[in-house]
Amino acid sequence: MTTRLDEFESYRARMNLRVAEIDHIGIKRFYSLDSGAYHDGALSGKTKELLGLVASMVLRCNDCIDYHILQCVKAGYSDKELYDAFNVALVVGGSIVIPHLRHAVESLDLARAKTE
Amino acid sequence: MTTRLDEFESYRARMNLRVAEIDHIGIKRFYSLDSGAYHDGALSGKTKELLGLVASMVLRCNDCIDYHILQCVKAGYSDKELYDAFNVALVVGGSIVIPHLRHAVESLDLARAKTE
Amino acid sequence: MTTRLDEFESYRARMNLRVAEIDHIGIKRFYSLDSGAYHDGALSGKTKELLGLVASMVLRCNDCIDYHILQCVKAGYSDKELYDAFNVALVVGGSIVIPHLRHAVESLDLARAKTE
Amino acid sequence: MTTRLDEFESYRARMNLRVAEIDHIGIKRFYSLDSGAYHDGALSGKTKELLGLVASMVLRCNDCIDYHILQCVKAGYSDKELYDAFNVALVVGGSIVIPHLRHAVESLDLARAKTE
Amino acid sequence: MTTRLDEFESYRARMNLRVAEIDHIGIKRFYSLDSGAYHDGALSGKTKELLGLVASMVLRCNDCIDYHILQCVKAGYSDKELYDAFNVALVVGGSIVIPHLRHAVESLDLARAKTE
Amino acid sequence: MTTRLDEFESYRARMNLRVAEIDHIGIKRFYSLDSGAYHDGALSGKTKELLGLVASMVLRCNDCIDYHILQCVKAGYSDKELYDAFNVALVVGGSIVIPHLRHAVESLDLARAKTE
Numbered sequence: 219m220t221t222r223l224d225e226f227e228s229y230r231a232r233m234n235l236r237v238a239e240i241d242h243i244g245i246k247r248f249y250s251l252d253s254g255a256y257h258d259g260a261l262s263g264k265t266k267e268l269l270g271l272v273a274s275m276v277l278r279c280n281d282c283i284d285y286h287i288l289q290c291v292k293a294g295y296s297d298k299e300l301y302d303a304f305n306v307a308l309v310v311g312g313s314i315v316i317p318h319l320r321h322a323v324e325s326l327d328l329a330r331a332k333t334e
Numbered sequence: 335m336t337t338r339l340d341e342f343e344s345y346r347a348r349m350n351l352r353v354a355e356i357d358h359i360g361i362k363r364f365y366s367l368d369s370g371a372y373h374d375g376a377l378s379g380k381t382k383e384l385l386g387l388v389a390s391m392v393l394r395c396n397d398c399i400d401y402h403i404l405q406c407v408k409a410g411y412s413d414k415e416l417y418d419a420f421n422v423a424l425v426v427g428g429s430i431v432i433p434h435l436r437h438a439v440e441s442l443d444l445a446r447a448k449t450e
Numbered sequence: 451m452t453t454r455l456d457e458f459e460s461y462r463a464r465m466n467l468r469v470a471e472i473d474h475i476g477i478k479r480f481y482s483l484d485s486g487a488y489h490d491g492a493l494s495g496k497t498k499e500l501l502g503l504v505a506s507m508v509l510r511c512n513d514c515i516d517y518h519i520l521q522c523v524k525a526g527y528s529d530k531e532l533y534d535a536f537n538v539a540l541v542v543g544g545s546i547v548i549p550h551l552r553h554a555v556e557s558l559d560l561a562r563a564k565t566e
Numbered sequence: 567m568t569t570r571l572d573e574f575e576s577y578r579a580r581m582n583l584r585v586a587e588i589d590h591i592g593i594k595r596f597y598s599l600d601s602g603a604y605h606d607g608a609l610s611g612k613t614k615e616l617l618g619l620v621a622s623m624v625l626r627c628n629d630c631i632d633y634h635i636l637q638c639v640k641a642g643y644s645d646k647e648l649y650d651a652f653n654v655a656l657v658v659g660g661s662i663v664i665p666h667l668r669h670a671v672e673s674l675d676l677a678r679a680k681t682e
Numbered sequence: 683m684t685t686r687l688d689e690f691e692s693y694r695a696r697m698n699l700r701v702a703e704i705d706h707i708g709i710k711r712f713y714s715l716d717s718g719a720y721h722d723g724a725l726s727g728k729t730k731e732l733l734g735l736v737a738s739m740v741l742r743c744n745d746c747i748d749y750h751i752l753q754c755v756k757a758g759y760s761d762k763e764l765y766d767a768f769n770v771a772l773v774v775g776g777s778i779v780i781p782h783l784r785h786a787v788e789s790l791d792l793a794r795a796k797t798e
Numbered sequence: 799m800t801t802r803l804d805e806f807e808s809y810r811a812r813m814n815l816r817v818a819e820i821d822h823i824g825i826k827r828f829y830s831l832d833s834g835a836y837h838d839g840a841l842s843g844k845t846k847e848l849l850g851l852v853a854s855m856v857l858r859c860n861d862c863i864d865y866h867i868l869q870c871v872k873a874g875y876s877d878k879e880l881y882d883a884f885n886v887a888l889v890v891g892g893s894i895v896i897p898h899l900r901h902a903v904e905s906l907d908l909a910r911a912k913t914e
Binding site for chain 6: 488508540541542543545546547
């Protein structure tokens, strides 16, 4: 069964390829800077993915949440750890984050179902 | 010498006392929920402080940044680790975060100077 | 006929049940604080729903708008009163609110059609 | 004694005069639309001031908060009513609103001291 | 073939007609102020459309992006010029803008396909 | 006489030097990407400065506004052109932008006074 998370992943992959065709050095460098920000450094890549997830939740971007949920699952976070991160985002960002919390919980369930 | 970080801390302490005088159960519970969000749980309190710092930077709140910088210094983060977190915030939030990056770097320097 | 407002309500109900299964005291308390914020107090619950609606519009969250539209209709606001609140949100938040104004007007029409 | 609220009022008055010198029909019309949004209509001007206050708090604009606090005090709101509105803003907007809650409480205290 | 851009245009047109039926002088004046903001003045209407596009991207509003993409195509901007504007939005707004960049690139491709 | 614009410029210069001492490749690359975004390309650097100014106004960042006002003055924009750009920002961003409009008008006056 194709879920909305699968659809997001294929749309994202397809459009990132389209963006990569654009001959603009600034856009290309931004993409490279973005992926570099989550590599191991003084902080582990795993920790940085969690930072990216909470930033995405307080800024209320569902596509960014889905991407970082998938990365956090790959990085080995447990549900309990991710719920704890969701809670920080909820308290910092307030009830306006609740629709994105519902989205994040559903995305996490879908991501777990994929990997079972 | 009294720095702007000292002034922030004393203003914050004084006004939190003033807010605590307000007889409103919702506001009191929010404060309690807020401090609870950074206690050890599935994630360590130390990790959650870093989540709070990055959330504050992408939401561009200097007072919140100052509070979390002080907490992160107490929690034992090195400068290199905090710079790595600053970088995640900068890439997620963009150049509009730069004035807050300057503020955060200055606050970190002031916080280190205090504890030396 | 099932409208997008009905779909929102059933998705919201289903996911709130899913979130309620999560064993996290912070998230549970936040939900309780959130519903408490709209109870009668020094201000009436009815007035607070209108505050919630305008806050949702300026923060540009369609799901939050739909929820508060439904609550405001239940609380007995007339269309003219709600349009007046929409106008405050539009002036405070600017033309970036216009897509959410269109959404709010449509949601209000759907909510009225349900209760006829 | 001149307070920061007095300074804000005199800066605001001086700069609004300066802006009024600008010969731009769009800016002039926006100012007129803005003041019109808080006149009595289907909702009372008093209710709309409270909507403006909560919108300003969740959008985290201290100058806007100060302006609407002064208007709400003139409109006759009690402290208890304003604390109830602060609470809605806090729950909707989250802990990132706390520095603005501190500011709002202080501004309200200063506004009351002026009128005593 | 009907694309999502066509669907947006017909939804927007239909709901703007519905909003126009609302007898509220503030809302009517806001709409008029909004369209006036993009007329030729000290700056050309063409330049202002680009300002509107970048503002929509950093504020992360897909409907606003689609509207301004269509206007910018009508105004005669080349793809290369629009990519350069996308890049400013991306750098100012950060990686949280990336999903909206993907959306904007797709909308531009759809708009070009319509006019061929 | 030293104005707040002079103080901003010297603080900005001093802290950018401090940030430049930080040995973090991501932060260094972001700074380089940021300055590159305003170089001549398919759009002129002059046009891009105006895009940066309007983005800063709708995102409500006074330091960013001051920086771009100075750049726009250097780039040769007239007051009338800048007022027209301010108006786009005001209409897109709403009355919450008004305090930043006052700031921008004052900064522009200070910038003109410097160069006379």
